[in-house]
Amino acid sequence: MESYALLIAATLNAGTVLAIASLGLLINEKAGIVNLGAEGIMLCAAIAGFATVVHTGSDWLGFAAGMGAGALIALVFGLLVIWLNTNQYATGLAVSLFGAGFSAFAGISYVQEKIPERPSFLIPWLGDIPLVGPALFHHHPMVYGTVLFAIALIWWLDRSRAGLVLRSVGESPESAHALGYPVRRIRLLAVVAGGTLCGLAGAYISVVYTPLWVEGMVAGKGWIALALTTFATWRPARVLLGAYLFGGVTMLQFHLQGVGVELPSQFLGMMPYLATIVVLALISRNPQWIRANMPASIGKPFYPGS
Amino acid sequence: MLRLEARAQPSRGWGYASPLLALVLTVVIGVLLFLALGKDPVAGLRVFFWEPIKSSYALGELTVKATPLLLIALGLAVCFRSNVWNIGAEGQYVIGAIFAGGVALLADKQSSGAIVIPILLAGMLGGMVWAGLCAWLRDRFNANEILVSLMLVYVAVLILNYLVAGPWKDPQGYNFPQSKTFELATRIPRLFEGSRVSIGVFLALALVALSWVFLFRTRAGFAQQVGGLAPAAARYAGFSSRRALWLALLVSGGMAGLAGALEVAGPIGQLTPYVPAGYGFAAIIVAFVGRLHPVGMVFSAILMSMFYIGGELAQSRLGLPKSLTGVFQGLLLFTLLACDTLVNYRLRIKAPSLATARDAA
Numbered sequence: 001m002e003s004y005a006l007l008i009a010a011t012l013n014a015g016t017v018l019a020i021a022s023l024g025l026l027i028n029e030k031a032g033i034v035n036l037g038a039e040g041i042m043l044c045a046a047i048a049g050f051a052t053v054v055h056t057g058s059d060w061l062g063f064a065a066g067m068g069a070g071a072l073i074a075l076v077f078g079l080l081v082i083w084l085n086t087n088q089y090a091t092g093l094a095v096s097l098f099g100a101g102f103s104a105f106a107g108i109s110y111v112q113e114k115i116p117e118r119p120s121f122l123i124p125w126l127g128d129i130p131l132v133g134p135a136l137f138h139h140h141p142m143v144y145g146t147v148l149f150a151i152a153l154i155w156w157l158d159r160s161r162a163g164l165v166l167r168s169v170g171e172s173p174e175s176a177h178a179l180g181y182p183v184r185r186i187r188l189l190a191v192v193a194g195g196t197l198c199g200l201a202g203a204y205i206s207v208v209y210t211p212l213w214v215e216g217m218v219a220g221k222g223w224i225a226l227a228l229t230t231f232a233t234w235r236p237a238r239v240l241l242g243a244y245l246f247g248g249v250t251m252l253q254f255h256l257q258g259v260g261v262e263l264p265s266q267f268l269g270m271m272p273y274l275a276t277i278v279v280l281a282l283i284s285r286n287p288q289w290i291r292a293n294m295p296a297s298i299g300k301p302f303y304p305g306s
Numbered sequence: 307m308l309r310l311e312a313r314a315q316p317s318r319g320w321g322y323a324s325p326l327l328a329l330v331l332t333v334v335i336g337v338l339l340f341l342a343l344g345k346d347p348v349a350g351l352r353v354f355f356w357e358p359i360k361s362s363y364a365l366g367e368l369t370v371k372a373t374p375l376l377l378i379a380l381g382l383a384v385c386f387r388s389n390v391w392n393i394g395a396e397g398q399y400v401i402g403a404i405f406a407g408g409v410a411l412l413a414d415k416q417s418s419g420a421i422v423i424p425i426l427l428a429g430m431l432g433g434m435v436w437a438g439l440c441a442w443l444r445d446r447f448n449a450n451e452i453l454v455s456l457m458l459v460y461v462a463v464l465i466l467n468y469l470v471a472g473p474w475k476d477p478q479g480y481n482f483p484q485s486k487t488f489e490l491a492t493r494i495p496r497l498f499e500g501s502r503v504s505i506g507v508f509l510a511l512a513l514v515a516l517s518w519v520f521l522f523r524t525r526a527g528f529a530q531q532v533g534g535l536a537p538a539a540a541r542y543a544g545f546s547s548r549r550a551l552w553l554a555l556l557v558s559g560g561m562a563g564l565a566g567a568l569e570v571a572g573p574i575g576q577l578t579p580y581v582p583a584g585y586g587f588a589a590i591i592v593a594f595v596g597r598l599h600p601v602g603m604v605f606s607a608i609l610m611s612m613f614y615i616g617g618e619l620a621q622s623r624l625g626l627p628k629s630l631t632g633v634f635q636g637l638l639l640f641t642l643l644a645c646d647t648l649v650n651y652r653l654r655i656k657a658p659s660l661a662t663a664r665d666a667a
Contacts, residue, residue: 036452040636080640084310084647089391089452090594094639097587101632108627215629220460227453266468273457280454281447290448303310 015247024197036092040099049203070199394455396586402563433563
């Protein structure tokens with residue numbers, strides 16, 4: 001039983017990384033922009049966050065550094081894609097390739113660095129409940145923050161005026177433009193917001209999730225986060241659920257090793273990637289399902305006056 | 307005030323000039339980066355742009371690295387021209403290397419050099435199987451090929467790690483995760499004594515010619531590109547989009563697999579976890595910088611190979627991390643995409659009109 005409580009705890013922690021990044025990408029995509037650079041942004045943010053914690057000792061400054069790095073890269077991406085009308089896929093790939101190289105380059109002197117023991121978080125009283133406590137109430141505040149953020153995002157997208165404007169820009173930028181909304185600026189804001197969240201997810205990886213720096217440590221989580229928006233058919237509640245599901249798949253490999261399943265570790269390591277492919281195939285096979293909530297102008301450039 | 311004005315026709319001149327301008331910008335940023343790191347920028351430029359071409363040996367090494375990049379990029383160009391976004395060539399390259407390595411491990415002391423042919427064919431087959439998986443998932447389930455091809459890179463690398471740490475591990479290898487060294491008979495024939503350049507370079511150049519003919523002189527190549535540029539027009543013309551998808555992925559998978567076979571049976575000579583060297587990702591940049599044109603990609607493959615060698619030299623000579631290569635590769639693609647705006651748009655400097663002046667006031 002004890003091991004299941006730990007599995008749930010690990011699942012929520014792993015899911016949080018995916019959820020933060022994927023909710024950010026959801027905001028991008030609701031405004032009509034696909035950012036294939038998520039992986040690169042997360043890597044750069046991971047090293048920025050880790051380096052900041054090494055020098056200042058403050059986790060929160062580390063998160064801020066990661067968010068800043070994410071926002072900055074997303075800004076460059078956004079300016080290229082929105083104002084210079086470069087191809088979104090190619091530009092996103094450029095971000096991912098550059099981010100992989102740049103983070104490895106910037107992080108070379110941090111490979112051996114260690115950061116002090118993380119303080120353990122414990123919600124008083126609730127954390128003391130046997131099994132349930134360790135599973136649900138021993139988490140980093142970010143884990144709870146992510147759930148609250150998802151709820152706020154659901155409300156904001158569905159119920160607020162600003163959320164409606166954001167969605168209109170992703171559905172029909174021409175109409176939004178005709179109504180007088182500054183489509184490109186709104187899209188840029190959405191891109192920067194998405195990059196900031198991807199940055200936060202990256203910093204969370206290197207500061208809390210696995211507190212160290214290794215080249216390429218994001219290990220495809222940025223790409224899985226991208227796939228999650230499709231799995232969730234662009235619904236934030238499903239993004240959150242999907243993130244925990246994939247967090248669970250990631251953690252299951254360690255659990256299975258722990259309970260003595262005789263399978264080479266490499267095969268267990270493939271599980272998150274194979275699961276992504278399988279779920280993507282199952283969900284994509286139904287076009288109605290995908291199209292129901294897909295932003296109609298996703299991936300399409302918009303330039304006013306043409 | 308600057309503004310972009312759409313051109314009636316894409317500019318031919320900028321089509322050629324944009325990669326050069328992007329290279330200049332990348333070099334300028336590189337110089338600034340060297341200055342910021344307190345290194346002599348002239349020494350930095352030397353290791354990237356002079357050392358790789360200064361001797362016949364260096365030119366050979368340049369060719370050794372340019373060959374797989376060119377092969378993979380040739381395949382990717384067919385994909386990108388058909389609007390199929392295969393970004394998992396690295397995985398197809400790794401599976402190609404595994405298939406080729408599997409055949410090479412069968413060789414013994416008595417094997418003749420003819421075994422090279424099944425090795426190369428196995429490599430191509432491996433790459434095609436891996437890319438075919440993407441095509442099948444796209445065709446049958448409508449699964450996004452960008453995500454599937456990328457996920458399969460991780461799976462391919464893990465399969466390689468499993469094989470070299472498990473069933474194919476060299477029993478005399480001091481427990482290192484690597485296969486035994488292949489027999490000499492399996493080695494891709496080399497062109498000269500004292501250089502690692504192999505017949506692979508001729509294969510690549512032959513494929514440059516072949517892909518030029520395919521893209522610009524055959525009906526199938528034309529159909530492929532119409533589908534990429536204007537799917538509706540392709541449908542009216544009766545060109546099958548499924549056929550285009552399969553063809554694009556099988557061609558690019560086969561090329562990447564061939565590159566993997568040439569590497570593993572050539573310069574590497576055994577299967578190790580270091581087979582994936584990022585060629586599959588760098589080839590994406592080669593393809594774009596070479597304008598998806600077979601001849602253009604010869605030049606961009608050489609340039610990207612210089613980046614690889616320059617990165618290694620920057621590590622040994624200047625004490626800079628090798629990952630500098632990745633930084634410059636990414637920067638080059640960034641600047642290229644930005645400069646490409648000039649192909650389709652004209653930059654106009656406009657005096658602010660009365661209306662905007664009034665708004666600003």
